[in-house]
Every structure is written in structure tokens, then in C-alpha cells.
Amino acid sequence: MSHKLFAQAQKILAAEKNIFPSEQKFSKHKLKEVLSIALAYPNRYYTGMSNLGFQTVYRLFNVQTATECQRVFLPDPADIEEYYRTNTPLFSLETQKPVRDFDVLAFSISYENDYLHLLQMMELAKIPVLRKDRRETDPLVMAGGATVLLNPEPLADFVDFFFIGEIEPIVAALTEILRRGKEKELPRWEILRELAELAGVYVPQFYEVTYSAEGLLTSFCPQDKVPAKIKRVYLGNLDSYPTLSAIITPQTELAEMLLTELSRGCSRRCRFCACSSVYHPHRLRDGPELKKVLLQQGEGVLKIGLLGAAISDYPHLLYLGRELLSSQKSLSFSSLRVDSLNQELADLLRDSGQKTVTIAPEAGSERLRRIINKGFNEQKILEAVDLLAERGVANLRLYFMIGLPWEEKADVQEIVELTKKI
Ligand code: SF4
Structure with missing residues (x-):
């Protein structure tokens, strides 16, 4: 066991401000009557704590009946060495309880690049990496998040069950099945069989999946009468x-930022982006309602981070931004679409003290932007840049992609030309 690692965890906790649930008590022990979930972010603390999806699931699990959820992250490289050197099993942040002592290890995965970290974390936790090797005493390994929603199959050998979709509508039913299974000391197989009936849950061991020599999926056959199709679950009313x-x-x-979601999904349908389809339909939060929640829960927090896909399309953005500014909050904005940036919005960015603004031309050439259905031209980009520069925005962060289908060398060269013009 490493005292150095425990001391580091305590130091991180001491610097945190708990917004919600402020009353949750965490236990270092295995309690028979409480379902314990280790919520894992397969990257470092520094990255994971800026992930609103991860933080939201943490909130949701912690308000379920007789359920407690603690966080676990991929340790920094130097700390990984310390884990191995001292033979310390990976532990949770809140109580430094070994991850393998939890009932469930739930991964929240946003990026494919983190897949290998998932395996590394299980190895550090001393949990068998392959699901077929797990014993009755091991935690059930669950995974959800944006990449799982796109395609869970690459992780099917490592994960006991996936959640496909947005977890809010079924989190109560999901934790209830897990809690009852624990209470009755049901075998893993029985708990998983019951979970397989729940909308949005995919339990790979109950499906036979075949691939062609090229790696394409050729069949997906349910076994043991589980649902033939796994239905994506989504939240109808965001304000709930x-x-x-x-x-x-x-x-x-x-x-030091209270992050919030303005909308979910996107109506723009850029061809390279999964947001419009996997988070369909495009949903918006009510502006006055969101303001109320932010002012209540953000008491004592100075900065609010406004997140969403294409937030400049959010119809209450000006109202919400102005209201928050007049309540002495400062604001941070995720990336904006240049074709919905107007004078009022640029004024709001200036008044929020925004020094860096992110815009996403995505491709350098008009031709490629048309192919990917980006929906605006170079003139729009330059007009938006002028609006921002006139208001003293000193830095621009530009998103471009290289490697798009139908890309030619000239398209890449045009990224350079466009950047020079900007
Ligand atoms: S506007 Fe942004 S979020 Fe919406 S589809 Fe296009 S790239 Fe995706």
C-alpha cells in the first residue's frame, strides 16, 4: 500500500468544492444494504473533471435509493509506477477504497482513444480484463457514454454490460436491479439476464456476433430469448x-467552473459529426428554468461554463448570458458557429470578458466544407472574425480536420491560406 498515493488523494479532495450531493456519506467498507458503484473516467483527473457527462452520472447515481457512487481516474504516469511498485490496487478518490471491492465498476467513455486506459485501469484494480475470466466476487463492469452509443462492439470482450443512450430515464430501474441482485446474493448471470431486459442495456454474453474476414459485422443473434434489438434510450424533456x-x-x-448543458443534440447535420444522429432529437433547455437552477446551485461559484453542441443556436443564449452577468457570474462558452454569431452575441462575449473564442471552420476549402455540409462560406468566417476582433477578443481557437473523405492536397493547403486571412 502506498501512503504517498493516499495522501495525494486527500490533497485533491481538500481542494474540491462539493456542489451536489453535499450530504452524501461515502463508506470505505462493503455494506450489505448499499449498492456501491465506482464511476471510472478512463483518463486523468485533470481531464475527467471537465467532463460534464461524467459529473452528471456521478450526481445521478448518488441520488438513487441506497446507492453510493465514488470516482476513480486513470492515475498520472508517475503514480502508475507507484501503484505497481507498492502493489497497491487501484482505489477510489473519495475513500481510497479498492475498486475491486465495489459492486459495480462503471466506465463513462467519451473518446475511443481512452479504450486502452479502460484495460489498464482494470489491470491496476486487479480485476480480470476479459469478462469471461471474471469471478462471482468481481465487480460487474459496465460502460456507457458517447462512444458506446456509437458502437459498443470493440469493447464487448471486456465489459459485462453496456448502457446505450442517455441514462436519466432508466437509472432508477438499473440501480434497483443491481441492488436487489446484491441483496439476494444472486449470481452474476442472473443479474445480467435481468438487466438484458431493460431498455438500452446490451449484455454481450447473451448475443452471438459474427464478422466477415474484413472485420464487418455479419450477424447479431440473441440467445436465451433476450431482446433481438437494443433500443437507444433518450430523455424526452431535458428540464426534468x-x-x-x-x-x-x-x-x-x-x-473552478460550474458546467451546465444548454441543449442536447444538434439540428445542423454536418456529415462528419455524430451529434445530430446519436443525440437525436435536438432538445433545448428552458432559459428561465435553467437560470433559476444555476443561481440556486451555483451559489458561491463565480464562473459558469455554458456547454452544448453549437451553443450559438441556443435561442435563450442572450437572455441567459445577460441574466447571469447581471448576477455577477462570469461566463465561458463552448464552440460557436460562425453563421449564428451576430452583434448581440459578440457583445455578450465581450462583456463576459471572453479572451479566447472557439470557432470551427472544419475544412479550409469551400469545396470540402460543402461536401461535409458545414453550411457556411469563407465570407461568413471572416465576418465573424471581424465581429470578435472589433470587440477585443484577442485569441481564436480554430478547429480543422485533416483526413476527411474526398480531401485533396489543395484542401489542406487552403487551411493554411484561410488561417493567414483570419
Ligand atoms: S454544428 Fe457542430 S455539433 Fe452540430 S452537427 Fe455540425 S459539427 Fe456537429
């Missing part, structure tokens, strides 16, 4: 659940 940071910390990219 707040999507807000649970914990604020200085040790993350979006430091």
Missing part, C-alpha cells in the same frame, strides 16, 4: 433533470 457539475476543482482544464 439538471445537467450540472457535481464538484468544482481548480485542478482541471475548466477550473
